[in-house]
Amino acid sequence: MTGARKHVAAMAPYALADLGGTGGRPAASLAQNESFRPPCPGTFEAVMAAMADAALYPDPDWTELRSMIAARHDVDPDTILCGSGSLELIGCLARAFAGPHRAVLAPRHAYPYFRSAAQASEARFDTAPESDCTASADALLEAVRPDTGCVFLANPGNPTGTRIPGDEIRRLRSSLREDILLVIDEAYGEFADHLDAPLLDMAATGNTVVLRTFSKAYGLAGCRVGWGTFPAGIAVEVRKVLNPNNVSAISQAAARAALQDDAYMRATCAQTAERRDRTARKLAALGVRCLSSSTNFLLLDLESRERARSAEARLRSGGAVLRAQGAADLSHCLRMTIGRERELDNAIRLLETWTREDTP
Ligand SMILES: *Cc1c(COP(=O)(O)O)cnc(C)c1O
Numbered sequence: 001m002t003g004a005r006k007h008v009a010a011m012a013p014y015a016l017a018d019l020g021g022t023g024g025r026p027a028a029s030l031a032q033n034e035s036f037r038p039p040c041p042g043t044f045e046a047v048m049a050a051m052a053d054a055a056l057y058p059d060p061d062w063t064e065l066r067s068m069i070a071a072r073h074d075v076d077p078d079t080i081l082c083g084s085g086s087l088e089l090i091g092c093l094a095r096a097f098a099g100p101h102r103a104v105l106a107p108r109h110a111y112p113y114f115r116s117a118a119q120a121s122e123a124r125f126d127t128a129p130e131s132d133c134t135a136s137a138d139a140l141l142e143a144v145r146p147d148t149g150c151v152f153l154a155n156p157g158n159p160t161g162t163r164i165p166g167d168e169i170r171r172l173r174s175s176l177r178e179d180i181l182l183v184i185d186e187a188y189g190e191f192a193d194h195l196d197a198p199l200l201d202m203a204a205t206g207n208t209v210v211l212r213t214f215s216k217a218y219g220l221a222g223c224r225v226g227w228g229t230f231p232a233g234i235a236v237e238v239r240k241v242l243n244p245n246n247v248s249a250i251s252q253a254a255a256r257a258a259l260q261d262d263a264y265m266r267a268t269c270a271q272t273a274e275r276r277d278r279t280a281r282k283l284a285a286l287g288v289r290c291l292s293s294s295t296n297f298l299l300l301d302l303e304s305r306e307r308a309r310s311a312e313a314r315l316r317s318g319g320a321v322l323r324a325q326g327a328a329d330l331s332h333c334l335r336m337t338i339g340r341e342r343e344l345d346n347a348i349r350l351l352e353t354w355t356r357e358d359t360p
Pocket residue numbers: 033084085086087088111154157158185187212213214215221224225226
């Protein structure tokens with residue numbers, strides 16, 4: 001059998017959440033940051049109608065979708081590229097702009113896919129310290145090396161849930177070497193839009209890409225639609241390495257319909273925030289601290305790796321799957337998606353019995 005190229009053979013497979021329950025009981029996933037609401041009602045009809053043309057390839061330029069995104073966010077449609085999820089855009093950015101002498105830099109607890117994308121491009125992956133699990137513009141600037149090619153920053157972050165203000169990101173850009181590509185991943189941007197002025201215009205300021213997705217606030221993770229604003233010179237190169245027919249006609253139709261119901265998306269964000277903060281208070285009452293979150297998930301601090309493992313196993317055996325953390329210095333944490341009410345209640349109940357049994 002042919003061996004893979006050295007840098008690929010050396011990579012660990014990307015670790016998605018293990019969603020298996022135990023004892024044949026189907027587990028409720030609170031592990032993938034999916035929305036607890038179905039997509040808005042208009043998407044169902046739109047998807048059915050799009051099937052009529054499913055014998056044809058989709059619009060490779062996402063023309064209608066881009067113009068709707070542009071109108072919604074007040075940006076130039078020509079700056080937008082769409083991806084099969086923002087994961088595709090992250091992977092293609094790394095493929096085009098990172099490599100052996102173009103290292104990728106990210107905060108300490110960066111989104112794990114940034115590392116995979118860097119490694120697949122044969123790029124070194126460097127990290128900068130955070131303070132209180134929050135990215136720091138100054139720490140990133142200090143960690144820049146002569147061969148740094150790209151900085152990837154998720155804001156709000158995943159798995160941390162924390163965010164830095166938009167002004168800090170603008171300051172990072174203006175202090176960063178001009179030849180370094182800055183990628184700002186706003187997968188949870190809709191949950192934080194009320195906190196800050198949007199950054200989507202930063203594509204116009206030079207070497208900066210801002211990414212968004214329909215997977216989280218719009219509840220369309222299964223449709224795989226991401227997008228971003230790109231400077232023209234970056235977009236040209238990324239397009240060369242994208243799948244030329246990357247977003248299915250069905251998914252483009254779903255995303256367009258989702259954009260037509262802004263109220264539904266905003267209600268999702270408001271309900272999520274309310275439920276998230278209520279959940280954090282219930283956890284605090286059990287003695288479980290969470291990081292402050294601007295997303296649809298919470299990072300629970302179980303104080304030690306052993307307690308995190310024990311809580312995770314207890315939750316799993318009761319039918320609730322949380323996301324354990326691989327990074328050595330987050331192994332005392334579990335990430336909990338703000339899922340359906342019943343699933344959250346079950347998880348809290350399980351943690352309550354667990355704290356009673358486990359706490360000396
Ligand atoms: C969920 C997530 C993504 C992936 O989004 P898709 O559009 O579904 O590919 C990207 N970045 C971060 C930080 C995420 O949490």
